[in-house]
Amino acid sequence: MESAQESAIKVMNQDFIKLDKLDGTGTNFNHWKDKLMFFLTALKVAYILNPNLPEIPAPAEGEFEEVTKQRQKREEDEIICRGHILNTLSDSYYDMFQGVRNPREIWDAIEQVYTTQKQGTDKFLIKKYFEFKLADSFSLMDQIHNLQVIVSKLKDYGVEVSESFQVGAIIAKLPPLWNDYQKKLLHTSETLTLSNVLKHLRIEEEARILQKLEVDNAP
Incomplete structure (x- = not known):
């Protein structure tokens, strides 16, 4: 039977595993969480994070050796799980959680930190989205990209x-x-999707740039 360590080496050698570090703001939390959980599942240690994981019972008569093996495997899996979680944290998060020995406690604590940050950050971003203004003095498409x-x-x-x-x-x-052009878009009979309104605006901006160049270069 393949050990957790052997599974870890095999998975780490696969190029498709790309683990992003959780940044200090937690803004990439969902991506980090999904990728790390996939990785830990491939290593067969994700079960360690189960909040309902039962304790290994005391050995009954004749089961001492089997229970000892179970306990040893659980401890090894906890070490592997904890190590991979810590290795995917930014320096600021690593310093925060390195003293926590139980990987499930680290996992729960990070989720709590993210939830606390989210409560203020999503409201800030909503406000930023509503207050965002497009200016005449900059590339329209670049500004729309920032809005997206x-x-x-x-x-x-x-x-x-x-x-x-x-x-x-x-x-x-x-x-x-x-x-x-805004009035033209508002009164068009065309059903405007995000992709085609961006296409219309890109074409119009390119035409305006070309027209300006022609005027500037006119004798």
């Missing part, structure tokens, strides 16, 4: 911004020089 980054971060915190809302928000946030 906020949407992506909100999704990490479990806050979904519907596609129709994103489309409406982008149109509503268009800068003053785009007022005429």
Whole structure:
């Protein structure tokens, strides 16, 4: 039977395993959690994090050797599980949790830290999204990309911004020089999806840049 250590070596040698470190802000918590749980499952030690994991009972008569092996395996799996959790933490998180010996306590504590951070961060990001303004003095598509980054971060915190809302928000946030084009989009009979409204805006911005170059270079 393959040991946990042998499983660990085999899994670590597979190129498809890419473990991101949990950053000090916890903003990548969901990605980190999913990847690490997959990794620990492949190592057959994820069961250590089960909050309902039963204690190994005292050995009955004639079971001493078997129970000793079970206890030894449990201890080895706990060490492996704890080590991999700590190895995927940023320096700030590592310093915070290195003194905790039980891997399940580390796991629960990190979730608690993330939940506490989330309570304030998601509200801040929502406020940032609503207050985001598109300016005439910068590339429109670059600014919209920054707006979509906020949407992506909100999704990490479990806050979904519907596609129709994103489309409406982008149109509503268009800068003053785009007022005429904004009216055109608002009155179009076309069903605007996020992808095609971005396509329309990209084409329009490129046309405006080309037109400006022609005017600037005119004799």
